[in-house]
Amino acid sequence: MQTEFRINDRAYQMPDRPAVVICLDGCEPAYIDAALAKGVMPALADMLANGGTRHLARSAMPSFTNPNNLSIACGVPSSVHGICGNYFLNPETGEAVMMNGVEYLRAPTVFAGFQHAGAKVAVVTAKDKLRAPLGAGLDCSDGQAVCFSAERADQTTTAVNGIDDAARWLGQPVPAVYSGDLSLFVLQAGVRLLAERRPDILYLSTSDYVQHKHAPGSDEANAFMAGVDAALACLLAQDIRLVLTADHGMKAKHRADGSANVIYLAPLLDAALGAGQSRVILPITDPYVAHHGALGSFATVYLAPDGDAATTAALLAAIPGIDTVLPRAEACARFDLPPDRVGDLVVTCTADWALGTRIEEHDLSGLDAPLRSHGGVDEQLVPFVTNFVMTPPIAGLRNYDAWQVVTSLVD
Numbered sequence: 001m002q003t004e005f006r007i008n009d010r011a012y013q014m015p016d017r018p019a020v021v022i023c024l025d026g027c028e029p030a031y032i033d034a035a036l037a038k039g040v041m042p043a044l045a046d047m048l049a050n051g052g053t054r055h056l057a058r059s060a061m062p063s064f065t066n067p068n069n070l071s072i073a074c075g076v077p078s079s080v081h082g083i084c085g086n087y088f089l090n091p092e093t094g095e096a097v098m099m100n101g102v103e104y105l106r107a108p109t110v111f112a113g114f115q116h117a118g119a120k121v122a123v124v125t126a127k128d129k130l131r132a133p134l135g136a137g138l139d140c141s142d143g144q145a146v147c148f149s150a151e152r153a154d155q156t157t158t159a160v161n162g163i164d165d166a167a168r169w170l171g172q173p174v175p176a177v178y179s180g181d182l183s184l185f186v187l188q189a190g191v192r193l194l195a196e197r198r199p200d201i202l203y204l205s206t207s208d209y210v211q212h213k214h215a216p217g218s219d220e221a222n223a224f225m226a227g228v229d230a231a232l233a234c235l236l237a238q239d240i241r242l243v244l245t246a247d248h249g250m251k252a253k254h255r256a257d258g259s260a261n262v263i264y265l266a267p268l269l270d271a272a273l274g275a276g277q278s279r280v281i282l283p284i285t286d287p288y289v290a291h292h293g294a295l296g297s298f299a300t301v302y303l304a305p306d307g308d309a310a311t312t313a314a315l316l317a318a319i320p321g322i323d324t325v326l327p328r329a330e331a332c333a334r335f336d337l338p339p340d341r342v343g344d345l346v347v348t349c350t351a352d353w354a355l356g357t358r359i360e361e362h363d364l365s366g367l368d369a370p371l372r373s374h375g376g377v378d379e380q381l382v383p384f385v386t387n388f389v390m391t392p393p394i395a396g397l398r399n400y401d402a403w404q405v406v407t408s409l410v411d
């Protein structure tokens with residue numbers, strides 16, 4: 001077994017106890033503040049009172065699920081690993097397609113790197129869309145590593161996932177994909193994996209269903225956080241090093257009457273540039289849009305070959321609610337994005353707004369609660385909680401520093 005090695009040009013050490021990273025999807029820091037204030041996270045409170053630390057970190061941009069899960073998994077931003085959304089315009093085909101496939105990933109994961117160095121690795125995700133990219137390069141055959149999603153826990157095999165019928169193993173039916181229970185299933189699977197297999201590296205990635213629907217401090221959010229805390233207690237009882245962070249925050253993006261507060265970009269661009277002169281891509285788009293209607297706070301705009309990026313940028317920047325409009329090169333430099341996977345312009349909006357293409361292209365029928373979403377700069381702030389003293393905290397701490405911090409033996 002190797003004790004020190006590099007992955008994506010960052011130094012890692014083999015941990016002396018299981019190193020656990022929880023990515024609590026959509027965990028705006030206020031969810032933890034409110035839950036602690038209400039007293040519904042006693043295990044977390046106890047951990048913080050006994051040497052644990054609570055910092056804030058910034059997520060990778062865009063502040064969406066896949067880019068950040070892959071950033072955490074690789075320890076580097078999208079400019080290195082290539083995954084900058086769920087959905088993008090493939091420059092090779094000119095078609096907008098999903099970016100979930102392993103073929104789009106350009107860097108090895110920390111998981112594959114640790115396995116190569118001799119570590120036992122386990123990865124559990126809520127939705128199946130993340131399982132393949134997070135499991136890239138990981139050899140799960142014959143249970144050498146474990147990698148599965150809660151969503152398809154009843155379909156796992158030892159050959160592919162390193163475990164047979166994970167739902168039966170855990171003794172729980174597969175929860176609904178749109179439920180808080182899907183996330184709690186992930187955490188409870190982590191508890192059991194630790195007890196039975198004691199992996200050196202354990203990554204648990206939940207879903208943000210609860211956070212999209214319920215504000216911090218609401219009864220529903222606190223009940224969910226209490227469930228998280230119960231699992232946390234069982235994890236912490238097993239002599240681990242823990243970092244709990246999030247892929248992105250979550251903000252209310254609706255008016256007082258509950259209607260979604262959206263800037264629809266395509267009609268504005270059509271009016272200014274003429275029809276067919278631009279194309280708006282929303283990287284939040286994926287098959288699971290019922291809880292956000294594909295409305296987030298980050299968009300990228302492709303212009304016709306003779307389009308004027310500077311003039312278009314000035315036009316968009318003047319729209320109330322839009323906080324960043326950058327041409328491709330500047331956007332990639334500021335947000336660590338891969339230039340071949342973003343358009344001529346990158347656009348973000350402030351916390352209380354969302355960006356859309358055209359109203360008729362968004363199916364909001366599944367939105368049974370006022371819109372809450374993410375994707376912009378205002379949703380970059382996430383918790384970074386450790387069960388050990390972290391001194392000094394890394395300057396400019398990012399959520400994707402999690403594996404370096406949790407596996408560092410210095411505490």
Ligand SMILES: [Zn+2]
Pocket residue numbers: 025026064065066208247248
């Ligand atoms: Zn997310």
